[in-house]
Amino acid sequence: MNRRNLFLASCVVALSLALMTGALGQTTIYVNGAVSSSGDGLTPATAKKTVAEGLAAAQQQRIADLELRLSALEERMAGATGQRGVPAAGH
Numbered sequence: 001m002n003r004r005n006l007f008l009a010s011c012v013v014a015l016s017l018a019l020m021t022g023a024l025g026q027t028t029i030y031v032n033g034a035v036s037s038s039g040d041g042l043t044p045a046t047a048k049k050t051v052a053e054g055l056a057a058a059q060q061q062r063i064a065d066l067e068l069r070l071s072a073l074e075e076r077m078a079g080a081t082g083q084r085g086v087p088a089a090g091h
Contacts, residue, residue: 027061029054 031054032047039046041057048054 027058029057029061 027042029041030044030047031041031049031051032044033049035047035049038049038053041048041054048057
């Protein structure tokens with residue numbers, strides 16, 4: 001296994017572990033059924049009204065965090081290989 005493939009494999013393992021442990025984007029989403037309407041959920045004053053809305057907001061936050069981390073990883077790889085993105089397998 002060459003260095004580049006080893007690096008990619010390490011990144012996949014690290015990202016998988018981070019997802020399983022919840023280590024990415026530690027954001028609190030507040031839920032309060034007593035609010036008149038849902039807010040952004042980032043503070044008690046702007047809480048989501050339902051648990052389902054809170055879960056959806058947490059999932060969207062995690063997706064945004066993963067996209068940001070993936071973009072940073074692509075930038076690092078582009079700097080190391082002189083190209084943008086992840087090359088096709090076998091190249």
